[in-house]
Amino acid sequence: MTVSVETRRSRVTVYAKSTAPSLTPVKPGKSHEFTALDHSMSRHSVHLVCYYRQAPTVTMAALKESLCDVLSYYPAMTGRLVKNEGEGCGEWMVKCNDAGVRMVDARADATLDEFLASATDEEERQLAYWEDVESDPYLWSPYCVQFTDFKDGSMAVGISCTHLHADPTCVAVFARAWSDTHRRDLITCPPFFHPWAFYPRKNPVPSSPHLSEKSTSTPPMPPPAMSSVTFAFSASSVRQCLADLQLSNLSPFDALASLLWLRISSYKNASLGTSQLTLAVDCRRRMSAPLPLGFYGNALHFFGVKADLSSGWSHIASELNRHMSGIKEDDVWSSVEWLHERSKEKAFQMYGPELTCLAWDNVPVYNAEFSAGAIPVHVGCRIGNAQGDGLVVIMAGAPGEGEESRTVIVTLPTDLTAKIYRDEAILKYGPKIMFSPNI
Incomplete structure (x- = not known):
């Protein structure tokens, strides 16, 4: 299939933005700290896109509902960045305040098969919405989730986040947990929030x-x-x-x-x-x-x-x-x-x-x-x-x-x-x- 440059540039259209909160409020005062390895990744971001054929239970409305449900298990995702005032003074940390994640609705003027066969790299990038950090990080969502409907009823789910928060494996595991929650199954790989697992040893030997x-x-x-x-x-x-x-x-x-x-x-x-x-x-x-x-x-x-x-x-x-x-x-x-x-x-x-x-x-x-x-x-x-x-x-x-x-x-x-x-x-x-x- 041959697609003109003009058509390619306009096939993905974002038409709505909103916020997805967690269903269960987080306890007041909860926070999440980053490791030195997390901080080292702060100049980068992660973008994962999963493509699905049409399925009766996989509608945008149902996915938004299950997203809010699974976010109850991921308080760090729905929080906002603040400066650590404790021992790590001056470094970023997450204040878990239920601010939610950015949610984006989009449509693609192509069927799924047409898109996979003819889309450019730039068009695929448009399936994982991302906003760079704003002047006030406390208003900025470190996660964005995009739903893109194709003409044949198929869908792409794009998840973007700052690499400061998570690496690609972490994002993929979240997608699996979300799908488990959507099917009302037990979460296969529940989140493990213990940054101290990557803190230095008692007798560190720093060398790289x-x-x-x-x-x-x-x-x-x-x-x-x-x-x-x-x-x-x-x-x-x-x-x-x-x-x-x-x-x-x-x-x-x-x-x-x-x-x-x-x-x-x-x-x-x-x-x-x-x-x-x-x-x-x-x-x-x-x-x-x-x-x-x-x-x-x-x-x-x-x-x-x-x-x-x-x-x-x-x-x-x-x-x-x-x-x-x-x-x-x-x-x-x-x-x-x-x-x-x-x-x-x-x-x-x-x-x-x-x-x-x-x-x-x-x-x-x-x-x-x-x-x-x-x-x-x-x-x-x-x-x-x-x-x-x-x-x-x-x-x-x-x-x-x-x-x-x-x-x-x-x-x-x-x-x-x-x-x-x-x-x-x-x-x-x-x-x-x-x-x-x-x-």
Whole structure:
């Protein structure tokens, strides 16, 4: 289907804004504090979009009712930012005051299938409404929930929030809790509000050479215009990647992350050599005492991987595998403690300015079933303000595509995006291209 530029820009229309409060009032005086890791993410935002086909019980009115219901379990979401007047004086905290979350109603002038087949990256961004912090944060909602109706009765549910509050896993778990509540089931992964789980150890050893280097990096000014493209790799495509690598014990993540790293770098450098990639990995389940999946806040570990790109794809994939499997809990704690030590200083760019890859394919994102058995047909995740060399998000693919399927969302400077989504080395594996830039 061919869609004109003018039509694309107008297919998503916001027609109403309101506030969703929780059904159960919070107790007076309740607050939620952030960790140093939370504060380090304050320059970014998280945007999750789930697409659903028409279902009798999944109407906008019913979803709004269940949203208010589930918010009773998430007082930090409905609160507002204030300055901490206690021990962490000067830092942000949440005053849980039942102010509610921003709610947005929209419509798309297309059926769901038409939209998935022809929408640009900018149109998908329009499905997850977001407002930057206002001059008075006490009036600003750190969460926005958007409902978008398609012409065939299908719907997209977009959830946006400041990364200060939550990482992508936290947002996905909330979507699952919301769907459980909508079906009147028990919440599978209830929220775990214990920020002290990421406070420094009794004998801290603050050390993070990678974050220390990142904190002094200077992003390009002015920042380049960024755009995105989504590659949906089927299970057979990923298996072919692994077969071509001819190495054992590699994961789908190793194969795809190394392929994208190599191909993106090949357009940036005339001669490939030693290069560094920043990896962001959810560490909830990597601790010796694993955190519940419902841990509310940020639990991402950022670290660097170096590889000689001139040695080829197999070498890069092997290096990624070695570093991913070699993550130690002490490394996570030392990084958290380093951030805590410098918590009074200004936050820096966590996603960038160097090329960053979010390893998010071990998190279940297709289990938010608002109607029993009606899973999303597609899920997209973006990170706001990922500037510099770009960001690659690797997440699970749609269940119907097979267990090894993966969705890869690539955000790069626009001139580079135009090259990467036409790259023959990537296209040979037959990924479905979605939400490409309008260039």
